[in-house]
Amino acid sequence: MNPIRNGNFSSSGIVALVGIAKREMTETELEQYKKENPKSKAKLIEDVKVLPKTALTYIKEKKRERKAKRSISTESGGRAQWWGKVCELRAFTVLPNEYSISSDVTEFHPTIPNWCGTKDGEKHGEQKTIYDIKCPWTLSSYFDFAECKNIDEVRENHADGEKYYWQIVSNACITDATHGELIVYCPYQDELDEIRELASNYDGDQNKVAWIGFSSDEDLPYLNREGEYKNLYVFNFEIPAEDKHFLETRIIQASKLLES
Numbered sequence: 001m002n003p004i005r006n007g008n009f010s011s012s013g014i015v016a017l018v019g020i021a022k023r024e025m026t027e028t029e030l031e032q033y034k035k036e037n038p039k040s041k042a043k044l045i046e047d048v049k050v051l052p053k054t055a056l057t058y059i060k061e062k063k064r065e066r067k068a069k070r071s072i073s074t075e076s077g078g079r080a081q082w083w084g085k086v087c088e089l090r091a092f093t094v095l096p097n098e099y100s101i102s103s104d105v106t107e108f109h110p111t112i113p114n115w116c117g118t119k120d121g122e123k124h125g126e127q128k129t130i131y132d133i134k135c136p137w138t139l140s141s142y143f144d145f146a147e148c149k150n151i152d153e154v155r156e157n158h159a160d161g162e163k164y165y166w167q168i169v170s171n172a173c174i175t176d177a178t179h180g181e182l183i184v185y186c187p188y189q190d191e192l193d194e195i196r197e198l199a200s201n202y203d204g205d206q207n208k209v210a211w212i213g214f215s216s217d218e219d220l221p222y223l224n225r226e227g228e229y230k231n232l233y234v235f236n237f238e239i240p241a242e243d244k245h246f247l248e249t250r251i252i253q254a255s256k257l258l259e260s
Contacts, residue, residue: 004106005256009058010257011117011170015163019052041236051253059257062114082208083220086199087135088120091185094232097132098124110173112248114255115119117213119171129236130171132183134164139221141230146229151237154182154203162181169247172239176207182235191231206223 002217015118022044029045061072083139092101101121109115123129129199134140141159148154156162168180187195199212223229 001190003071006069006071007062008114008116009062009254011167011174013058014117014170014247014251015166016058017051017254018166018247019054020046020048021050021052023047023050026121026157040231048209049253051250051257055250055254057256059254062258066096079211082135083212084135085204086202086209086212088133088192089198090126090187090195091133091135091183091232092121094185095183100124100140101257107174109121109251110176112251112255114258115170115174115251117167117171117174119175120183122177123176127179127238128175128177129179129181130168130177131183132164132171133167133183133185134160135185138220139186139223142186142221143229146233151182151235154235156168164245169239169243173244173247176219178237179236179238181237184233184235187222188231189217190225192220192222195220207242238258 010191025045031044033040033042033045041119065072072165088103088200092099099121103120105114106118119130120133123131133146136145144158145154148157151165155165157165164182168182171177171178196213196215199209202209
């Protein structure tokens with residue numbers, strides 16, 4: 001529950017703004033459409049300039065947060081969320097030295113107001129690359145990731161693929177990164193004791209993570225080293241310039257409604 005995000009568009013929820021809505025065709029558009037599709041009875045057309053219902057709902061929530069001076073959500077997260085927070089710390093130790101972590105730093109877009117994001121960190125190399133780590137609570141979710149070959153397959157085959165993709169695009173826009181990485185982690189069974197230790201030393205609300213220390217192995221998601229699945233998968237991709245431009249345009253459009 002980061003108060004900086006209250007009343008602002010954040011990368012974690014930005015997927016709500018990216019859908020494409022439909023509108024009725026103008027007479028000219030309908031005439032042209034019937035010439036090209038004589039058997040079709042469609043009267044609606046997709047229009048990138050029209051915000052979808054998910055966007056309007058998201059904007060309404062942010063308006064209410066501004067009026068209430070607090071988050072609209074009263075949920076503090078369940079076990080899946082807190083498992084993810086602790087496991088992220090373990091996942092970072094598995095990554096090479098060129099990765100730095102900054103998951104407690106929220107940044108705002110340098111020129112577009114009302115837009116913030118919290119990347120998990122940066123990979124230092126030839127290209128500026130930001131990353132997000134996901135540690136699924138269910139093995140089924142993890143395997144859905146693991147069986148993908150690239151970010152396109154993640155977007156198509158994982159239930160949260162689009163959400164995570166646009167979260168990374170948003171953070172790339174905010175930080176002027178050119179590349180993104182979606183990192184997915186699930187511990188091997190012999191790593192669970194290290195995760196329990198991280199939970200016991202967690203620099204946050206111990207009431208939320210103490211249960212990890214008392215859980216048996218079978219109560220937690222883990223992998224066998226003898227199995228075919230690895231404990232870490234990295235999906236690296238270049239952020240398309242057109243996706244950045246599209247999202248920036250959407251944020252500007254949504255901001256006008258937010259401030260109206």
